[in-house]
Amino acid sequence: MDGKKLGILISTSPENAKFKHGIRLARAAIERGVLVYLYCIDEAIHGIGDPELQRLKGEGLKLFACAYAAEKRRFPVSDLAAFSGLTIVSDIIASTDKFVAFN
Amino acid sequence: MKRQVLLIISSDPRTSARPAEAVRIAAGVVPWLEVRMQICFCNEAVLALDELSADFPDGDVFEQHLPRLVEHELAPWVERTSASLKHIKNPLVSFKEVSTDQLAQFAAGCDYVLNF
Numbered sequence: 001m002d003g004k005k006l007g008i009l010i011s012t013s014p015e016n017a018k019f020k021h022g023i024r025l026a027r028a029a030i031e032r033g034v035l036v037y038l039y040c041i042d043e044a045i046h047g048i049g050d051p052e053l054q055r056l057k058g059e060g061l062k063l064f065a066c067a068y069a070a071e072k073r074r075f076p077v078s079d080l081a082a083f084s085g086l087t088i089v090s091d092i093i094a095s096t097d098k099f100v101a102f103n
Numbered sequence: 104m105k106r107q108v109l110l111i112i113s114s115d116p117r118t119s120a121r122p123a124e125a126v127r128i129a130a131g132v133v134p135w136l137e138v139r140m141q142i143c144f145c146n147e148a149v150l151a152l153d154e155l156s157a158d159f160p161d162g163d164v165f166e167q168h169l170p171r172l173v174e175h176e177l178a179p180w181v182e183r184t185s186a187s188l189k190h191i192k193n194p195l196v197s198f199k200e201v202s203t204d205q206l207a208q209f210a211a212g213c214d215y216v217l218n219f
Contacts, residue, residue: 086131094137
């Protein structure tokens with residue numbers, strides 16, 4: 001699986017089971033040598049500080065967060081993730097081998 | 104070949120901001136011309152297409168972004184069996200009605216199908 005790319009979009013809050021599912025998928029993919037790009041949007045912005053998510057970031061996960069979602073919720077921009085616009089979502093969908101959304 | 108994505112929006116826009124977020128995502132992705140996207144409103148989500156949706160959670164998104172999507176030749180679809188279709192009195196944009204079979208066939212040919 002080395003060199004394969006996986007894109008993940010998560011829009012649910014960190015309390016929602018789907019948020020955890022997205023992280024577990026990212027973990028499984030990274031363990032298999034897949035390059036993972038994970039974009040947190042909408043309520044998922046509240047979960048970018050999740051300890052497991054940050055651990056994965058340290059192991060190579062490319063973690064993005066929606067700048068608009070952060071601004072709308074007065075969520076502080078930080079180095080927990082790369083805050084960006086929807087052009088990144090477009091890039092992730094277009095350039096990864098597989099894309100999955102957890103909504 | 105560009106990826107083809109179908110966004111199925113079925114949440115109730117009167118109580119959830121998810122339909123607005125889905126429209127915002129489409130409006131933010133389509134202009135980059137890297138991905139082909141089609142939106143289909145189903146069930147109560149159809150109500151987002153009426154001008155009264157301005158009063159829904161994040162309702163300004165529909166008025167702001169739906170016309171922009173149409174400018175990019177992305178007229179929204181509406182599933183014909185949606186019971187809320189008859190409540191659309193003053194649509195924000197023109198839309199196309201599709202049958203469940205048509206939607207299923209199109210979905211089968213897409214790279215990704217996202218549900219909101």
